[in-house]
Amino acid sequence: MHAKRYVFGILLGLGLFLQSPRLCADAKDSVINIKVHAQSYRFNMPWKKSRVASGIGTGFLISGNRIITNAHVVSDARYIEVRKLGDDQKYPAVVSHIAHDCDLAMLQVDNPAFFDGMKALEFGTLPEIDSMVTTYGFPLGGQQVSVTRGVVSRIEHLTYSHSAVDSHLVIQTDAAINPGNSGGPVMQEDMVVGVAFQGISRADNIGYLIPVTVIRHFLEDIEDGTLHGFGNIGIQVRHDCQNPIIKELLGMPEERSGTVVIRVFPNMPACDVLEPMDVILAIGEYDIKDDGMIQIDGRKVPFDEVIEREQIGTEITFTVWRDKKELTVTIPVAKWKTSIDRRNPFDIDPRYYIFGGLCFTPLSRGYIMAAGGWSSVPIFAKQLFVNAHGDPVLSTYKEFPVLCKRLPDGINANMDGFVGHIVDRVNGVAVTSLDALKKALEEAAEDIVSIEFLGNKVPLMISKQDAMEKGSAILQKYRVPEGERL
C-alpha cells in the first residue's frame, strides 16, 4: 500500500520534472509584484461593505503559467494587477483558487504576453536546519526585487495568523520578511523551499515560510479544480506517556511509546473509533514517541503532520493501545464540521436576515471582531464560540444566529439590550440556523412572536404583522439594500 503510494509519488514527480521548463538559475525572472484593491464586509452590519483598501505583495510563477502567492495578499480582492520585474506594463489578474486555511492562493493572468521571458520555478524539499535560504520579494513596495538571506532556524507546527485557527508546519528563518514580502519565493539551490508569509512583530528577525509540504498539499488539492482544504480526524491528545506513573496506570509496556487521546470530537471521523485514554502508538508506518512526535524524512515533527499531508477522504491507519491490548483502526481524514466560522473571515458575503429592523447574522469570528472583540461579546456567545464544536448536540447546528444590529424604530424600541445575544428559541422551538429563524418568525401562528436568547430569561417580543408591514420602510430609512442574504 505504502510502496504503491511511493511509486505513484515518484512517477508524478518524474512527470512534473519532464513537463517543467529548465531549472531557473535566477528567481528574479519568476518573481511578480502584486497590487491588490480589496473590500470586505462589516460583519456587525452585514449588508454594508467596508472601505476599499490597497495593498501589495509578491508572487511567483510555477509551471502551467500559474502564479502562487499568499491568500492574505489577495483576500477580498476586487481588482488585482501584476507586474514582472523590468516590465513597464501591469496586467490584470484573477484569483483562481484561494486557501485561507493555509494562506495560499493561485492567480491567473489571461494575457499571454505577461509570461514572455518569465521562468517557472520548481519546488524542492524541506530544507535542513541551519541551511541558508534566500527570499525574494517587494518589501514595502518598490520597483526592484529585494533579496535577503537567512538561516533555517527550525521547522515546527504553528498557527497561521491569516485564519487565526489553522495550524500547519512552518519554517522559521532569520531572513528579513517584511510586509510586501508576503507570497514571495524562498529559494535554496534554485528550488523553491517555501513561501514567505508571516513574522513576529515582538521579536527581531523571526520570519516564517510556508513549507513545500503545505504548498504541495494545496496544489494536489486543486488538481480536480475544487479546493477541499486540510482535513482532520477530530481528536485532542495529551502526552501523558511522558509521565511514568500514568504510563503504568495505562498498563503500557515501558518500551512502548505513544500519545494519549483525551478528547474525541462529535461528528468527526474518530468519533466511535477512538476513545479517551486510548494511546496512539503509531500513525501509518510511523511510531509515535511519548512527546507526540514522529520521524519523517529524518525530521522530528508532530504526528498529525501525517494527517496534514493527506487529502480529505484518505484513510489513515492508527495503532492504538486500549485496555492493555494493541489494536489497529482506520480513520478517514475529513473536514472540520463546525457550526461557527472560527476563522478570520475573507471572501465571504456574510449571511443575514432582518426582521422588523432586527438584524440577525451567524455567530462567527468575523462578527465578534467587528462588534468590538472578545470583551464586547456576552459571555454565552463567547462560551458557544469556544465550546460548541465539542458538544454532541450543538455541533449539529448549522449556525447560531446572533442579533447583530437594531435599526431603531418604534416597533423595536427598548430592545438594545438583546444586541449581541444568541437566539436560542422562537416560540419555544430551538433555532438551528438563520433559515430556521426566518421560517419560525415569518410562519409563526400568533402575531406576537417570542424570541428567546441564550442566558437571558426575558424574551424579546415583536409583532409579526408590524415587522412585516414596516420592515421595508425601516430598510429604506437606513439605506439597507436588501432585507436578507441567505
Added chain:
Amino acid sequence: MSKTVAFISLFLVSASLLRADEVSSTKMLKRLSKNVGSIQSTCQLPEYGRPWRWQDSKRRSGQCLVVGDNLVLTLADLVHGVKQVQMRLGVEPLPTQLTPVAVDFETNLALLEGDLPDGAEPLVIPQKSDTEPSGQVGIYWKTPRGRMMRGSAVFDRIDIHKHTHAYQIQRIVKAVQSTQSGIGGATPVFKGETFFGLAFSWGQDRDFAIIPCETIHRSFDIENRRLRKPTAMQGFTASPLVQQYMRRKLGLADREDGCFVSKVFDQGSGSGTLQAMDVLLSIAGRSVDAWGKIEEPGAGKIGFSFLFSQHQLDQKLPVTVIRNQKELSFDLDLSIMEDAAWRIPRFRKGEPSPYLIRGGFVFQPLSVAYLKQWGSGYVRKAPVNMVTMLEENQDKIKDDEQRDIVIISRVLAHESNRALQNQAGYIVSGINGAPLKGLQHLTDVLDNVGAEIVKLTLAPGDIPLWLSPHELKKADPEIQRMYDIRK
C-alpha cells in the same frame, strides 16, 4: 449722596456677613477638630489564585469620626482585610491604635475602638439626615498632619447604591461640584452645623456620595458598640418590562406599572415565593413602574430595591404580581443571604479560600474572589468556562449533590505531574465516573491512598485525568518544600 450712603451700607453689611461666615467656619473647624481624625490602615487579603499565600499588604487612608468614648466610625472599605489600623486626632507624637469592633459591609460602615487622645470629643449623630434639598453641604477633613480643612459641595439627589462587598442596596445621597477633588474615605459631611453623613467616592472626580445618619443608626447600636440585627436582603433581580408587544401580550398595554422578576435566588427575600418572569406590580404598597422604580418622597423615582434594607426580618413586605395572567398578592418572607450558603462563595469579607494541593495540583472552589483576579471586568476577562459556571450558579446555594464547584487553579510543576502541567484552568466535573460534589468529596477520594487510580473528569470537553492517590500523596512533602507551602 444717598447713593453713596447706600453703597457704603451695602458694603458694610456684606463685609459683616462674610466675616460672620468666616467666624462661623473657624468656630466649626475648631469644634470639629475634636471630632474628626485621620485614619490609616494596613490591609492584607488572601491571594485567591495561590490560596496558600497572602497578597502584599496595602495602605489605605481616610477619615474617622469620634462617636463615643474611645469609639470612632469610618468606612468598612478602609478596614477590609485589616491587619493594623491607627488614627490621629491632632499632632500627637504617636498615633492611636484601633481595633474594629463592628463592621457592616452592607452599609460600608465600621466601628473601631482604641485609647483615643485627650481632647477627643464624641459627635452626636442625628437620628436622620435632613434630606430636603437645600443647595450646599460642608465637607470637613483632617490632613495627616492634623490640620482641619473645609470644602463644600452641592446637594444633588437621593439615589440608591450597592457597596462593593454588599448584598443590600442602600439609599444614599449624591453630592456634586465639590470644591475639593477626590472626596471619599469617610469624610464627614455637614449641613450647616448639623452632621449629615459620611462621604464615599462615587462617580466623577468632584462628585461623591453620602451615607446618611439613619443608615448609620440602622447598622450600629453605637451606645452598646455593636451591630444591630441585619435587615432584609432582596433575593431576586428585576429587569424592565418596556417592550411594547410584551406589555400587550401580558395585558399591560394600558398600564404603566409592572417590571419583570428576572432571576430568583435560592436564598434571600423572595426566594421560594417569587418566580422568574413574575410581573412585579407593587411592593410595600407602592406601585413599581415598568423600569422597576417607585416614587420615593423627597427623592422622586428611584429603584425599589433599597426598600429591603429598610425592613426588619420580622416584618412582612406585601407584593402584588401577575403570574400566568392572574394578579396575585402575598407577603414576602424577609430574610438575609448567608455567605456560607452560596455554592460559589464570594469571600467578600476577605476570608481565605479552602484548597487542596495533591501532587502539585491546586484544587480549590470556584469563587467570585478567585475570578476577581482578572480585575473588575472579570466577567469579560476571566476564563470563559469559569464565568459561564458563575453565571449559571451564582444564585444557587449548596446542596447535598453540589457543595461547591472545584477547579484546578494551577499545577505546581513536579516530576510526579510531568505532562500534566497545563491542566490548570479546568473545572473538575466528575470523579470515578460520578459527578463531583465539591472539594471535600475530592479530598475524601484522594485521601484513600489505597485506591490504585482515581479518574477525574475535567470540563469543558469531559477530559479525563488519571491520578494515583498514593503517588500524589508521596510527592506532596517535596512539593510543599519546593514551593514553600506551609499548610
